[in-house]
Amino acid sequence: MTLTIPHQQRLPLAIAALGFLFLGLFLLYPLFNVFGASVLDGDGEKFTFANYVKILGRPFYRGAVANTLMIGVAATITTIVISVPFAFALARLPVPGKAAIVALAAMPLVLPSFVSAYAIVLLLGRAGVVTQWLNSWGIGFGSIYGAGGIVLVYTLTLYPYVLLPTMAGFKAVDVSIEEAAQSLGSSPRRTLWTVTLPIVVPSILAGGLLVFIETLENFGVPFVLAEDMPIFAVEAFKLFVGETAPNPSSAGVLGVLLILMTSLVLLIQRRFLANRRFATGARSAPPILKVGPGLRIAATVYCWSVVLLALVPFFAIVVLSFMEFRGPVLHPNFSTANFTALFERSTRPLLNTLMFATLAAIGVTLIGVPIAYVVTRLRSGLAAVLDVIATLPFAVAGTVLAIGFVVSFNSGWLILTGGPFIMVLAYTVRKIPFAVRSSSGILHQIDPSLEEASISLGRSPLQTFARILVPLMLGGIMSGFVLTWVTIASELSATVVLYSGQWRTLTVVMFQALEGGGGGIATAAASTLIVVTLVPIALLYRLIRRYELAA
Amino acid sequence: MTGIVIEGVTRTFGTVRAVDGVNLTVGEGEFFTLLGPSGCGKTTLLRMIAGFCELDEGQIRFGTKRIDTLPAHTRDIGMVFQNYAVFPNLTVAGNVAYGLKARKVTAAEVARRVEEALSLVQLGGYGERWPHQLSGGQLQRVAIARALVIRPQVLLFDEPLSNLDARLRVSMRAEIRELQKSLGITAIYVTHDQEEAMSVSDRIALMQSGRLEQVGAPAEIYRQPASRFAAEFMGTTNLLEPKALGLSGAGRVSLRPEALRLDAEAPAGWPRLSGTVAHVEILGPITRFDVRLADGSVIRVASLDEPHRTLATGAQVTLAYDPARVTVLA
Ligand SMILES: Nc1ncnc2c1ncn2[C@@H]1O[C@H](COP(=O)(O)OP(=O)(O)OP(=O)(O)O)[C@@H](O)[C@H]1O
Ligand SMILES: [Mg+2]
DSSP: OOOOOOHHHHHHHHHHHHHHHHHIIIIIHHHHHHHHHHHBOTTSOSBOSHHHHHHHHSHHHHHHHHHHHHHHHHHHHHHHHHHHHHHHHHHHSOOTTHHHHHHHHHHHHHSOHHHHHHHHHHHHSTTOHHHHHHHHTTOOOOOOSSHHHHHHHHHHHHHHHHHHHHHHHHHHSOHHHHHHHHHTTOOHHHHIIIIIHHHHHHHHHHHHHHHHHHHHHOOHHHHHHOTTSOOHHHHHHHHHHOSSOOOHHHHHHHHHHHHHHHHHHHHHIIIIIGGGOOOOOOSSOOOOOOOOHHHHHHHHHHHHHHHHHHHHHHHHHHHHTTEEEETTEEEEEEOOHHHHHHHHHOSHHHHHHHHHHHHHHHHHHHHHHHHHHHHHHOOSHHHHHHHHHHHGGGGSOHHHHHHHHHHHHSSSSOOOTTSSHHHHHHHHHHHHHHHHHHHHHHHHTSOHHHHHHHHHTTOOHHHHIIIIIHHHHHHHHHHHHHHHHHHHHTOOTTHHHHOOGGGOOHHHHHHHHHHHTOHHHHHHHHHHHHHHHHHHHHHHHHHHHHHHHHO | OOOEEEEEEEEEETTEEEEEEEEEEEOTTOEEEEEOSTTSSHHHHHHHHHTSSOOSEEEEEETTEEOTTSOGGGSOEEEEOTTOOOOTTSOHHHHHHHHHHHTTOOHHHHHHHHHHHHHHTTOTTOTTOOGGGSOHHHHHHHHHHHHHTTOOSEEEEESTTTTSOHHHHHHHHHHHHHHHHHHTOEEEEEESOHHHHHHHOSEEEEEETTEEEEEEOHHHHHHSOSSHHHHHHTSOOEEEOGGGGTOOSSSEEEEOGGGEEEGGGSOTTSOEEEEEEEEEEEOSSEEEEEEEETTSOEEEEEEEOOTTOOOOTTOEEEEEEOGGGEEEEO
16 A cells, blocks of 8 residues: 555645645634634733633623624524515515515625614614604604614614525425325414424524624624624724724634634534435425415515615615715715715725725635535545635634734734735635635536546546536636625725725725714715625626526 | 456445455457446446546556556546536537547547547537537437547446436447447446346446456356356346256256246257246237246246237146256356
């Protein structure tokens, strides 16, 4: 026995080695340093849990844990309560305009959630347009600052995470299962509760856990809405860049705790949901139910209301950005002054946003697609490990990863802070899990014998990858590229930790304008961001449509 | 065009010995078939030759050249897959040209050879079609043209017909055999269908649990099976204790149903057996019937249809068998 590497495994192994190198350097090493900062004493020499004791001993931070979890649970419950009937209506009830509803319902996933939060402040905040209008009629309502407002924004922006898989779940229930239940004497209503819903529960929970993780990691929404309420990701940020005394060890403690929480949720999902998928092998999709006009109208109104309500804040921001602001105060006159103010100072933020998103999306594609290839094609424990590591960024809040980047690349042999690359690298690492997930989804559907056919015809594994796999994956890679691009363009949580000097992005401009009370510039930056997000998505839609028509 | 030598080849997956010490020599231009039940290791052995599966032990040579250490894409093999594996992103012509382009053949030569290969598999003029516009049989022809056009040293087929319907299978297997013979390329063909194996092969290797059970010409394995497994896998047979036929010895003997006839239709010199008819099936060209002998054992008989013969369940019959066609099994 010799220890030579089999020929057909050389390419995947080479890619795996590069993948481990990249993720090791730009994911594990920074995370290790966050951990290191959290367990070292003030001089950075002795191992100690004192930082943990100190942080967790303070009611303020215990409150942050409690608030974050409570808000996460509440938002998960509200998204599920809203989305399950919605999904059922889309899958099984006669609702007009379903295709449009589904397309619109997916929008909040790509639009920046903190923009929605900011719009809520402009509409319903203390000096909000709606608030003032209602006050003039003598009507008042509770404050939208704090937990209530945060949960509201999370619900409006995250519900598609539950809606889309649940709808797919309802559609995947084989009719014959429901028919079997009814032929056994179960009424349609009882069948829904005892047969259909239980089959869909894993999809609902999977979506719900995604929502929960998103709420734990989110920085922008609580930053806009929490005010005095301590929230984890925000406090980690404040501790790290704190104006008075930056405190990496305390920030590290919060970072580690946050990673522990999200990883725990992910583990729960893997352990309990992976095996809980009820494959019903749906051959015939369930029929649209016949219902009375009352229920039909109710379902239609409900679906359209949720979809439109979730988009109202974005629409409002665009409208408001064309109005006159004096400081944070709004005057109902049409004006393009906000945009002039935004771009007069510099067009750099816009250009930076476009450039960073493009570079990082290219990076994500170039790294994520080959990793997906290894994960799906290499039968080895190594592939499983790579898969886990490539999924890890999903459990790491942008703030925490960025803190790790600063701690790791601020000095020493590789100095990246203060430049643009550290931002591009952070974005790349953050979005790799999405590229790996979507590409391996496509690769699972490509028969490996196509690759073997190409190799046996004389093309090396590398040529086969480029000539057969890449063309076959192209549609998926392109959609993935656009979605990655769009989400990077509105990335906030890592950006605010990593930006410096001239490398501000649109999100940073918004963030600074919010801090400084410059409502006009903030709305202009937000609208620009919305346009920057929607244009590529619209182009992608058209491209896909044309592609489908041609095929 | 080369012979293939397989020496002491072994491969284990976990505890499964997928291929277990196989020795084989395939002659130049021979149509050689690996036949056996599901999971016996046929595909694994074929994929070792193609270079998609590592050997634990042993070696494989094309002529005198050892190839099991070469990367798959340098082995110069044409392979035809069970699911066609036609590239969906290329036209029919693009698929067939794929291996030629890898070999840096000039454009004019590529065009000429693609057209030639397509007409060889009766797909002349289909070059500009897309794979999704073709039927299963046409896709398999594209796959065959694609494998032939590179003029490989060796052609490998892994159950190429199993996704086609029964009629097409029969006509395609004749075509494959004819093509292989006219081009003279050494071929190894994998199937679990013994009729298909017998119709196309020069020689067959019958496999079971990773080992070679018997190697020989189709008629030889059918008529002189070396083991009970070989006798049963190659077709319906009667496995009897020797004393049921009035013979001595231990073990079992195999007697094919067509070696038995009714008393009136058999030559005088054949030994006789008598019993009652237990079951009759008239299948058209042949009639199958079961006869229960005095000792209770049931013997299966097959004979060509005879218009004047009447056979009813429960009737007393006398059978005769050809003593030359009794095979004693080890
Ligand atoms: N990559 C693999 N990993 C683990 N076990 C394998 C692998 N490939 C084959 N085996 C096992 O090796 C044995 C032989 O498999 P092989 O595919 O060669 O059988 P086969 O004769 O081609 O069967 P079939 O007629 O069903 O195609 C089987 O028990 C199979 O489960
Ligand atoms: Mg097989």
